[in-house]
Amino acid sequence: MKDFMGFTRRNILIYFKDILAVFFSLLTSIIVFVLYLLFLKGTFVDALTGTMKGLENIVSSQDIEMFVNGILLSGILGSSMITVPYTCLQTIVKDREAGVDIDICSTPLKRWKIVLSYFTASSLCAFIMTSLILTVGLITLGFMGDLHMTAGSVLASYGAVLLGSLSSTALFMMILLLFKSSSTSTAFFGILTAASGFVIGAYIPLSRFSDGVQSFCNLFPASHITALIRNLLLSGISDKIDSSIGGLDNGAFISAVKETFSFNAVAFGKTFSSSGSVIYVLIIALVSILAMTYLYKKTYMRR
């Protein structure tokens, strides 16, 4: 066990000691945040007021503001769930390139432990970073107003980022097996940095895209998790808004808003419930872990 812990600790240190890597792993989240300050917030608010149709005087602008702030937090979390584990897992490619894998395999550390340790370290780094963002986000939002979250949904949000960290890591472990050099894996990271914000709907809600694009984006577990997080963060404030309308519209406003902001993942003509998304993510994670175990057994350090 000491060997596994030691190697896992090393993999975590490698990520956190490289300040530049930490920065780049959060770049998409930073971009989402900056764009939000610049203009995304305005478009989100416009989208909301556009669906109001006569309720403008009933729904408080404070609640609307808190609602879009929550959307922002979900976007930041969703994109870091993709970019942080990927950055950590690049250690596998770099280790192979530098011959560090040979050094590790020259010790009695078992190969399955090596693979499991890369997985654990990256999941942990991702969970540390996303739960840090979540905590800071919730505290900041707490100072700005009231999200009306229950203790249960706060706790469940941490569960959701944990699930997101695990599933993204499992998926990326297979993808990184394809890259023989760190230059290709870095190039792919560039694509991820650019695309991840779109895939999880941080810039433009996924509902605005065609069915085909939505289906593609929702192949990724991170998109499902982001939708799930929106529910967890925002169902309190949604209920608050709904009750302030007092049944005048039979809940039509809030359900329209939830559809606009993709509270539920839509793929292949099917709308996922929250539990449906969790099951989908669990299946993807499980399949990835099994495939990863098999693929690494076949290929890792077989020369």
Next chain:
Amino acid sequence: MNIIEVRNLTKDYKGKRAVDSISFDVEEGELFAFLGENGAGKSTTINMLCTVLAKTTGSAFIAGKELGKEDDEIRKAIGIVFQNSVLDRKLSVKENLLTRGSYYGLSAREVKERIEPFKERFELDEIWNRRYEKLSGGQRRRVDIVRALINDPKILFLDEPTTGLDPKSRRLVWDHIDYLRREHGMTIFLTTHYMEETRDSDHVVILDKGNIIAKGTPAELKSRYAHSKLVWYTAQSPDSENLISRISNEFAYDADHYNIVTDDDLTEFIYQNKKHIRDYELIKGSMDDVFLTLTGKEFA
């Protein structure tokens, strides 16, 4: 006693043979040198013996354990200094050594105990908390060697430990190797492409294109494959050549001197002919000559 026994060890990389059925023994406590040019198959051999590269065919026993069957036992008995640095650049010397120790199941305290005897010798205190990437080439090599000693190995493998170092650092690495043999009775298996570095080893194996082309002690190899040379600075003349023919018929004139190849002891001859042979050099056969004789190639 043989601590390493290798029989018909072969490695194919996708159809290309890198090591071709080599056999040799290494005695416990000796300094064993594996010599060859770049691409000869040195790293391939060392990596197979260190269990990180699967052999194609053949067998090997290392510290009494069979390669391919008892790899974990072998791993516990060996330490390796790889050709390229394999420590983490962003981590400090301390963090690097403690994590490496943990792979052998050692706690931080145990690692510190293990390296205590080497701390002063390898001047670890001054660089203990420094990042590996901030160290000089010589300092890095020192840490690489300590990393290989962390599990108290019986055999230390070093793959081109001096390549790329400046002469002073190279000298120091050799001092360290001598020290480990002398004070700790360690068996040292090293590869090099510097001919002269094999001078002090107990046995040398010369590898060329995956094949062993010679093995023996440096003295044996020199007496078999290298010749002493007399360089005689004089004008070319039939008289001189007459004199030379009494000791060797292998000679040539070059600019202002004769190169005369012979293995005989020439001291007496030169003394007797000191009237003629005034300006001369006696050059002993070197390991470079051994390689030249064996491969017909000048060593790079």
